[in-house]
Amino acid sequence: MGFAVSDELLAIFVPIILYWVCSGIYVLLGSLFENYRLHSKIDEDEKNLVPKRTVVKGVLLYQTFQAVVVSLLFMFTENVKGDTAGPNPSLMVLARQFIIAMLVLDTWQYFVHRYFHHSKFLYKHIHSLHHRLIVPYAFGGIYHHPLEGLITDVIGGALAVLLSGMSPRASIFFFSFTTVKNVDDHCGLWFPHWNLFHIFFRNNTAFHDIHHQLHGSKYNFATPFFVHWDRILGTYMPYSLEERIGGGFEARPLKDYKDD
Numbered sequence: 001m002g003f004a005v006s007d008e009l010l011a012i013f014v015p016i017i018l019y020w021v022c023s024g025i026y027v028l029l030g031s032l033f034e035n036y037r038l039h040s041k042i043d044e045d046e047k048n049l050v051p052k053r054t055v056v057k058g059v060l061l062y063q064t065f066q067a068v069v070v071s072l073l074f075m076f077t078e079n080v081k082g083d084t085a086g087p088n089p090s091l092m093v094l095a096r097q098f099i100i101a102m103l104v105l106d107t108w109q110y111f112v113h114r115y116f117h118h119s120k121f122l123y124k125h126i127h128s129l130h131h132r133l134i135v136p137y138a139f140g141g142i143y144h145h146p147l148e149g150l151i152t153d154v155i156g157g158a159l160a161v162l163l164s165g166m167s168p169r170a171s172i173f174f175f176s177f178t179t180v181k182n183v184d185d186h187c188g189l190w191f192p193h194w195n196l197f198h199i200f201f202r203n204n205t206a207f208h209d210i211h212h213q214l215h216g217s218k219y220n221f222a223t224p225f226f227v228h229w230d231r232i233l234g235t236y237m238p239y240s241l242e243e244r245i246g247g248g249f250e251a252r253p254l255k256d257y258k259d260d
Contacts, residue, residue, distance in 0.1 A: 007168035008074040014172055015179040016063050022180050023139035026187040030137075037248040038188050038209050039135045049132040055143045058129075065146050069154055074168070094170060101160035101174055102225045108156040110229040114221045116148065133186075136212050141186035181224045190241065190249045202227045206251040210239050215253060 030037060039047075089097070116127035130144040142149065157178075161171050184197045185208040191198060198204050203222050211220040219237035222230045230236035237253055244250040 007172060008071075011168050011172045011175055012067050012070050012074075015175045016067065018176050018179050019059075019063070019142070019183060020139070022183045023141075026138035026183065026189060030187070030189055033189070035247045036189050036191055038190055038206065038251055040244075040246065040248065044135045044137055044188065047134045049134065050143075052137075055133070055140050058143050059139060062142060062144070062146050062149050066149060066154060069150065070157075073154070073158055089167075089170075097164040097166045097170060098174060100164040101166055104163050105156050105160040105178070106222060106225050107229065108159055109152050109223045110221050112152050112156070113223060114235070117218055117221070131212065131217070134212060134214075136186040136188050136209060138183050138187040141182045178224055185224060192241075201225065206239060206241055206249075209251045210237050210253065213251075 030041070034041070113127075116122050126145040126148050130148070133140045133143060142153070144152075157175065160166075161174070166174060181197060181201075184195070185203070185205055187205055188209070190205055198206075203225055207220055207227065208223070210216040216237050219235050220227075220230060221235055222228075227236060239251050239253050241249050241251055
């Protein structure tokens, strides 16, 4: 007798598993390839304001919360169908759905993320938790307040799926891709020649590293795919990648910026 797993369950739990698998790979790569780090291992251990065991606990707590909330969302939206192209849409339809979902998620997260920074109350009580990681690393990608995760990830993800017409099965791949991209953005490693995220996306590890730096806290809000909103609304901080003394790379702004 076989055991069937629904697409909805896979959409919930496959990204969680991928998050920890990819994080583990990046941690291993960071220990093997010191010359590809954006920050030294010493800085990673000493400059962050929260210990790694607390980050692990916080991420696991949020993932549990997220799984429960998304399960409830699937229950209440079970009658909402995917694209009218049918259960097996063409690659062209899937590509259109992915692009729409990416643009919707980017738009939602840009404006929410920016507001979290510009509201002193929300930053102090909610978003500052994530910025305790001054030196980002892979498994800290979704270390944030559960309320922030609900607003940015859960609601944003739900809007992306619903507005794109994506089916639960297609959403497995979309959320998996988004998860891997998020881990890569926070991994603190720069592989310019073989990492496709670093080759094809301007919104990448270095771009987000600038945002975690003090002078970049009101710039480079875009997550997780494109940077068009930053460019259109004047919050894009250009940067250069330079070799760091002692090995590795360093992301530096191309000109001086001061927070407003």
